[in-house]
Amino acid sequence: MTANSADLTPDLSVIAPMHNEAGNAGALVREIHDALNGRRFEIICVNDASTDATLEELTALKAEIPELRILTHRRNAGQSRAVRTGVLAARAPVVCTLDGDGQNPPADIPTLVDALTRADAPAALALVGGRRAKRQDSGWKKLASRIGNGVRKRLLNDEADDTGCGLKAFRRDAYLLLPFFDHQHRFLPALMKREGFAMEFLDVGHRPRAAGKSKYTNLGRLFASLSDMVGMMWLNSRARQSGGWDEA
Numbered sequence: 001m002t003a004n005s006a007d008l009t010p011d012l013s014v015i016a017p018m019h020n021e022a023g024n025a026g027a028l029v030r031e032i033h034d035a036l037n038g039r040r041f042e043i044i045c046v047n048d049a050s051t052d053a054t055l056e057e058l059t060a061l062k063a064e065i066p067e068l069r070i071l072t073h074r075r076n077a078g079q080s081r082a083v084r085t086g087v088l089a090a091r092a093p094v095v096c097t098l099d100g101d102g103q104n105p106p107a108d109i110p111t112l113v114d115a116l117t118r119a120d121a122p123a124a125l126a127l128v129g130g131r132r133a134k135r136q137d138s139g140w141k142k143l144a145s146r147i148g149n150g151v152r153k154r155l156l157n158d159e160a161d162d163t164g165c166g167l168k169a170f171r172r173d174a175y176l177l178l179p180f181f182d183h184q185h186r187f188l189p190a191l192m193k194r195e196g197f198a199m200e201f202l203d204v205g206h207r208p209r210a211a212g213k214s215k216y217t218n219l220g221r222l223f224a225s226l227s228d229m230v231g232m233m234w235l236n237s238r239a240r241q242s243g244g245w246d247e248a
Contacts, residue, residue: 010067012041012113013090013172017082018100022053023211026061028102033065035106044069044086045100049076080184087175095175097185099166101209104130108204112169115200126174126197129160129189130167130204156232158190159199167204179235183228190232194239 014032018025025045032043047055047070058070071085083097096113098104108130115121116128163186170188178184178191189199 008040010040010042010092011094012036012039013044013086013092013095014041014106014109015044015046015083015086015090015095015097016100017046017048017079017086017097018050018054018058019048019076019079019082020050020052020054021100021102021211022050022057024102024209025054025057025100027210028098028100028106029058029061029065029068031102031106032098032109033067035109039110042067042069042091044071044089046082046086047072048078048082049073078182080180080182080186083185084180087172090172093172094169095172096169097166102211103207103209104165104167105205105207108167109169111202111204112167115202116169116171122198124196124198125200127168127170127188127192127199129163129169129199129201130165131162131201132165132206133203134206155229156187156190156236158187158193160189160201162201163187163189165204165206181228181231183225186225187228187232190236194236196241 014036016028016032021028029043029045043065045058045068047058049072055070055072058068061068062070069089071089073082073085086097087095094113094117096109098106098109112128112130116125166185168188170192174192174195174197175188177195178188184191192199
């Protein structure tokens with residue numbers, strides 16, 4: 001997409017939540033821009049009240065990349081709220097999220113988006129999620145994730161092997177039907193399935209963090225996941241499907 005087309009309604013909104021990602025933010029935005037060359041898109045970086053130079057790094061790119069939009073939370077609200085802020089502001093019918101730390105390669109965005117929007121896609125397909133094929137994390141982090149994913153998949157039957165992968169493409173209208181809660185981004189497959197939507201999952205790349213440090217610890221993620229899992233199981237127990245509707 002050229003600079004002159006930045007004002008056109010985009011077909012795709014890419015959302016990157018960021019908190020203290022100075023050193024990663026600028027490089028990630030440039031990679032997203034290059035990966036989507038030839039498409040109508042916007043890049044929405046949601047700065048979740050960073051206390052480092054993340055905002056300054058992003059602002060410096062505005063003149064260079066007219067597709068870039070920067071939204072800044074007045075208070076730190078977490079990754080799920082940042083994703084929701086981005087989706088609410090998005091102008092495109094299709095949204096793709098990826099982590100702001102640069103570990104999700106933007107080169108994989110077109111693969112997920114094209115799978116979601118292909119002509120022969122099932123009518124109910126609302127989400128195509130990434131599955132990190134070769135994770136570039138510590139052994140302890142990978143083990144904790146493997147256990148957490150296994151427990152979650154067994155209890156929620158959400159079909160997802162890797163909900164911790166931030167790279168996901170989904171229909172904006174479907175997302176807006178989902179109940180919101182903190183840490184919601186880790187349960188998008190389960191919530192989509194609860195609403196009767198179909199999902200697919202594809203292998204994507206993963207790479208080491210180039211700067212900064214992770215915002216999550218294994219224990220912190222575990223305690224949050226346990227309470228969230230109970231809540232998600234309750235939501236599923238209260239779900240009733242109509243099978244669609246007809247108007248006379």
